[in-house]
Amino acid sequence: MRKRLIIIIALVTLLLVGVAAVIVLSGRSGGQEEANLDQIEAQMEAGEYESARQALEQIVAEDETNAEAHFMLGLTYFNLEAYAKARESFERALELDPDRAAAIHHNLGALAYQMGDMETALSEFQAALEADPDDADTHYQLGATYLVLAFPSGAVAPDSEMVNKAESQFRRALELADEKPEAKIGLANVHLVTGETDQAISLLEEVIADHPDMREALFALGRAYLTKGETDKAEATLERFLETDPPAVWAEQAQTMLNQISP
Numbered sequence: 001m002r003k004r005l006i007i008i009i010a011l012v013t014l015l016l017v018g019v020a021a022v023i024v025l026s027g028r029s030g031g032q033e034e035a036n037l038d039q040i041e042a043q044m045e046a047g048e049y050e051s052a053r054q055a056l057e058q059i060v061a062e063d064e065t066n067a068e069a070h071f072m073l074g075l076t077y078f079n080l081e082a083y084a085k086a087r088e089s090f091e092r093a094l095e096l097d098p099d100r101a102a103a104i105h106h107n108l109g110a111l112a113y114q115m116g117d118m119e120t121a122l123s124e125f126q127a128a129l130e131a132d133p134d135d136a137d138t139h140y141q142l143g144a145t146y147l148v149l150a151f152p153s154g155a156v157a158p159d160s161e162m163v164n165k166a167e168s169q170f171r172r173a174l175e176l177a178d179e180k181p182e183a184k185i186g187l188a189n190v191h192l193v194t195g196e197t198d199q200a201i202s203l204l205e206e207v208i209a210d211h212p213d214m215r216e217a218l219f220a221l222g223r224a225y226l227t228k229g230e231t232d233k234a235e236a237t238l239e240r241f242l243e244t245d246p247p248a249v250w251a252e253q254a255q256t257m258l259n260q261i262s263p
Contacts, residue, residue, distance in 0.1 A: 037068060044072070049079045067096035071104065078111060086111055102132035106141065113145060121145045136177035143169030143186050150193070158193050166190055181207045185216050192224060200224045215244050219254060231261045 036059065043052040056073040059066055074089030087108065094104045109124030125142040129135065143166045150162035167190045173183035184203045191200035204221040207214060218241035225234035238254045246254070 037072065040072060044076060044079075047079075049076050052076045053080060065096060067093050067100070070096065071100065074104075074107060078107070078114075083111055083115055102128050102135060102138070105131065106135070106138050109138075109141060109145070113141070113148075118145055118149050122149070134176055136173045136180055136183070139169045139173040139176065140180065140183045140186060143167070143173065143183070147186065147189060147193075163190060163193055179210070181211055181214060181217065185220055188220055188224070192220075192227065197224055197228045201228065213244055215241060215246050215250065218244065219246075219250060222254065222257060226257055226260070235261050 036055070040052050040055050043049075043055070053073070053076045056069050056076060059069040060073060063069070070089045071093035074086045074093060077083070077086035077089055090104050090108050090111070094101060105124045105128035109121045109128060112118070112120035112124055122142070122145050125138055125145060128138045129142065132138070146162045146166035146169060150158040150160075150166060152159065167187065170183045170186040170190065173180055174187070177183070184207050188200040188203040188207075191197070191203070201221065201224045204217050204224060207217040208221060211217060218237055222234050222238035222241055225231075225237060235258060238258050241254050242251060
């Protein structure tokens with residue numbers, strides 16, 4: 001079986017939807033018949049998604065029943081922001097290979113999350129967990145979705161039930177993968193929502209100790225320091241965050257916080 005490719009959405013802050021897609025791969029056995037897909041997978045890992053797209057489209061044109069190619073094409077379209085095509089490719093892969101339900105529903109959930117359709121994301125991540133209840137990545141993603149749903153449009157306070165569900169999913173992810181940094185960041189965001197700033201800072205400092213340049217952790221830690229009034233630490237951390245050359249939407253929010261410290 002080929003590597004298991006899934007999309008992980010990085011939870012940066014509660015209301016931020018301009019998120020990043022990452023490929024997570026697990027080992028598989030090789031074979032001569034997979035040589036072309038191996039080469040395409042290498043292109044994907046190198047970020048050469050346009051080249052991968054062209055090659056994969058040719059493969060499915062020649063063999064429409066190639067579930068693996070449809071699956072990889074869905075991931076490629078996702079990274080090219082061709083979301084409608086990504087959904088079609090994932091759904092076709094699921095029709096051809098129902099045994100891959102966990103990974104495909106996970107990716108459909110990540111796709112819906114990216115597009116701001118949180119209800120669909122919720123149902124897809126739940127379907128993924130029905131197929132694989134012990135997948136830490138999907139528990140994390142489900143927690144991230146609950147956390148966004150805790151802040152419906154126009155709300156003046158978070159939905160406590162959704163916050164509790166988010167916390168439960170992040171904790172479950174950590175039970176399954178106790179060093180998973182994304183889940184620690186998610187749990188830290190829960191602590192920030194519930195006013196437990198010290199607990200949030202402790203978790204985020206732990207992540208930064210192991211992953212000094214992790215954008216999500218730097219952003220959240222800067223925000224936590226600012227919430228606590230530790231402006232010197234907040235300023236230094238947010239400046240470190242900006243040095244990672246984050247996407248514009250993240251950088252704008254970090255700069256806004258810096259402007260609060262030094263107008």
